[in-house]
Amino acid sequence: MYERKIKEDLDCGITIAMKVFGAKWKPCIIDAIARGIRRPSELHREIATTSLRVIEMQLSELVTYGVVTKKIYTGFPLCVEYFLTPMGESILPILEQLNAWGLKNKDAVQQVNNYQSIEKDALSQYSSICQ
Amino acid sequence: MYERKIKEDLDCGITIAMKVFGAKWKPCIIDAIARGIRRPSELHREIATTSLRVIEMQLSELVTYGVVTKKIYTGFPLCVEYFLTPMGESILPILEQLNAWGLKNKDAVQQVNNYQSIEKDALSQYSSICQ
DNA sequence: TCGGATACCGAATAACTTTTCGGTATGAAC
């Protein structure tokens, strides 16, 4: 297993939250499971922009943190389902709030991204000089 | 300037939010500014676990996104102050919610971290097998 | 027996972020 070189501050709530659901695809996966998409292959079809491997890795991390539970059906077809735990459910309103904030500020952020590729000095408007 | 190889989905609110304030020290910095700590050197004293360079870089990013404004005093001593914009203020309740979630689930997460360094199979309790 | 759908995993690589290091500049005070 990979061993961190830089210590994390696991007393800071934000650090803990980011560790549990702050990775690139975890919010998508949590949201999809909440919408009833439960199997890895289904999740992969839903989130086609990343690989199945990535989804599986994130799922297994979410399981270890207790955000989702895994249900294995031994019959045919080979089938596994993931469900949100209460802890997982409690993340949903936070994701919704993050999403709402992002959409509200979407224009400003996209504009900055454009400025950056055109001319950096256009940003100087953001600072003021006082005597 | 660094140019991304992997495209970002700037239509997803969560991605946007994470881009703006999802970096390692940005929540600390935003929170500190909200508490009235405004100058880079003060912020560095407050957040002593990282370097001044890091704080300056994050601050300049926050300025470009419009989260904080920069006020330059040309007199002596050389002095600069950062303030939250309304957009910056609107991040505070989200940070508070993230922090609260993390603290509420702190024990569970810390326990997982301990399990991981002792025995990985202790985690198998999280999945169930069904017929 | 082989192919197809499912699920999973190790390891290497690529991409990205954070940190460190060494430098510039200002104005006051000694």
Add this chain to the structure above:
DNA sequence: GTTCATACCGAAAAGTTATTCGGTATCCGA
């Protein structure tokens, strides 16, 4: 003129995370 505290920046190194690649295994049905 040297030193000090402030603020800032470029570039390399170190660290972390995401992605790709190639493999295993199961069970069914053709």
